[in-house]
Amino acid sequence: MLRVLLIEDEEPALDQLRRFTLQYAPDATIVGECQQVSEAADFLRHNPAPDLILSDIELLDGNVFGLFDQVAVSSPIIFITAYDAFVVQAFEQNGIGYVLKPVQYAQFAAAMQKFERLRQSFQGAALRQLAATMGAAPAASYKQRLVSKTRQGLYLLEVATLHYFQLRHGVTHAVDGQGRAYVLNETLSQLETQLDPAQFFRLNRAEIVQLAAIERLEPYFNDTLTAHLRGTPPTALTSSTHRTPELRRWLGLK
Template sequence: MTVLLIEDEEPALAQLRRFVLQYNPAAQVVGECQQVSEAVDFLRTHPAPDLILSDIELLDGNVFGLFGQVAVSSPVVFITAYDSFLVEAFAQNGIGYVLKPVQYAEFAAALQKFERLRQSFQGPALAALTAAYAAPAPRYKQRLLSKGRTGLSLLDVADVAYIQLRNGIAHAVDGQGRAFPLNESLSQLEAQLDPAAFFRLNRAELVRLGAIERLEPYFNDTLVVHLRGLAVTLTSSTHRTPELRKWVAG
């Protein structure tokens, strides 16, 4: 059994590594990633592992952004401190959902489920299952719904310049600087919007590619993002800057 670990906290990563070998001493941990970008690079350049064990909230954003950037054929057991991502998890190759702090019995039960499924799907059935995982094209939001004092407003995502957390609430800001409060969290929006069009700059902001006028180098290897027609500037976090450069360059 080959396993890819996706986890940004070293103690949790070490625990997963230990639990995998405790469950199956012959298992091979073929990769360890702490960011979505690292997982994308790994899956693009390595054979698909038998199983992926993944946290959801990572250093550079929500792991669900992974599925919009690369075809993932491996089943995934999600291991997270949050119980609010069940629907997204099982819509994205999920076969198990284990809450932190992880207990070995729950971890082992998830891997036993994986082995039962793997034994059930052999030969043509396994090929059909793999194809079913990889075949569906991602469907991304085309409109955002905002509830304000005057009622509900519909906002086309093509009109959004950026999305920003304000007092814990995500707001979509259009090209005229008008802000629209949203019900979704920033992580949920990141998973629901096309990753070719929207990028997570930091823990509080997403930006749309078409709204960017230019990028300006800033201190500590960050970039200031200047927006078309808006006096507002956004700033990438240090660990997101390399991926931002790649994303802008296409």
């Protein structure tokens, strides 16, 4: 049985999603209907994860991507929206489909068919993996690339080429070895969970550094450390007082 959560703030559109869902899968169960990000977050905190989420993007209390800052979302999502500007962000956040309004049933059914194919493929792979590992813990998966959206287009950034991440005027920037800075949608806290902790370290509230980019370290005021980075132009980043002990342990220093 398919368990579906609907997130939509316009009643006619919500009714259409309900009808299309049951038309496509008559035995499906609509486990919840939310009109706001806060409602969806509350539902996901207190209920089992649905098999699928059908979600609008612009809701009564803001953008649905704020949901991912409030609660862990493990369910695949088909985004259904009147805007085409969120495609990249959608597929970075559990998105498996992107349907533009006004929605035609054929478009909806195609997205649902994609979900079914992915679901069957995943279930088969999961069973094979379970048989192969016999309970071994899966290896953590960290981001290998990030996306920077600019007026000129989308830049695909290989994480290995990025020397550090820095908060500038409230906006996260990724900086490479040539000093080129790229704006990111992610917060530094989000990046902390997405990047390999064996390679990246949070120096302070505003900066994350890559281990391979550090050329040398030197003591600084109040027992902190300044990391001098390779590349051009020369860059120096300083750890905060409360992060310095952890930095020393991370680098294998006493």
